[in-house]
Amino acid sequence: MSTTTETAAPANLRRLAGVDPVFAQMVGATARHVRAIPELTDREKTFLCVTADVCQASLGFAFEAHIRAGLTAGVSTSDIRALLRFISYDCGYHAATTGFERLAEFEAQNGITPGEVEPLTEDVLTTGPGAAPSPLPAGVRGRLRELDEHFLEFFDLQSRLRSGHGPGTISERERGFASLSIDVHYQTLHETFHAHVGRALRGGASREDVRAALRFNAQFGVTRAWEGWRALNAYFAELDQAT
Known part of the structure; x- marks a missing residue:
């Protein structure tokens, strides 16, 4: 844990x-234990905390404390806005909207002006002819098509909406950690969990780093984390058998 985060915690x-x-x-005892996990950066820990707050509608004192701890560690409210935009279609736009409202209140109360961002282009916002190509892998699109064509179109749209990698966006490793943590919060521990673990690994995370993200999530509900461990260990065993 960085010195700046340590100074924020006592307050x-x-x-x-x-x-x-x-x-x-x-x-305090719980926070000290999980904050000492060495494989995660303070930025990643802040993202995991804010993701948990939004998923569990914990947008009071805990949300504010996590934002303040992030600020002392160099995580701006613009970074948190980028995270909220990213997690919106996994946690639900209604949940993300409440997170944005609370974040805007915090910014206003503390005299913080978020950085400007470029608007999305029309080909990203549309579906059908003229839409930008879907960033989803072909295998994922095939499985979605088997479920429902409209759901596939919706998924393509959502993937385009959060596919940007410009200034202020978050890395693939950070995206993977946030997404797999949402799976743990909502207990969606099958295909989507596997895909999100894969995203973290593609982003440069080691298996031990992924385990660290799950270790950190234990503070947000130990029984959910228990089920997460069962799913993660089983998935890593499947990967080992496939090689």
């Missing part, structure tokens, strides 16, 4: 102690 815990001092001790 958050002091505020929480005003609500319940014993609970603040519990939170």
Whole structure:
């Protein structure tokens, strides 16, 4: 854990102690344990925290504390906006909208102006003729087509909407960690979980890095993480058998 993150934590815990001092001790001990995980950067830890907040509708004190901890570690609110745009179709636009509303309130209260971003082009926003090519792998599109043609079209659209890699966007490794964590929150631990673990690995994460992301997620619900471990270990065993 960086020095800046360490200095942010006591202030958050002091505020929480005003609500319940014993609970603040519990939170502090838990945070120290997971924040010490060495394979993840402070930026990745912030992204995982904010993703958990949005998925679990925890947009009060915890959300604000995670934003403040991120700011002290060099993660801007523009970075968090990029994350919210990215996770929106996995967590749901309704959930992401609430996250944006709360983030905008935080920015206004603290005099923060988010950075400007380029609008999406028309070929990304449309479907059918004239639409940009789908960034989805052919195998994934084939499985989606078997489910439903309209769902495939919807999935193509969503993939185009968040396919940008310009300034202010997040790396493939970070995308993989955020996406697989959403699977753990929602317990969608089959095809999508496998795809998102694969994204993290393609982005340069090692298996131990992926395990670190799951270790970090234990603080957001130990029983969900338990099921995540069962799925991850089984998937890695499948990969080993295939080689």
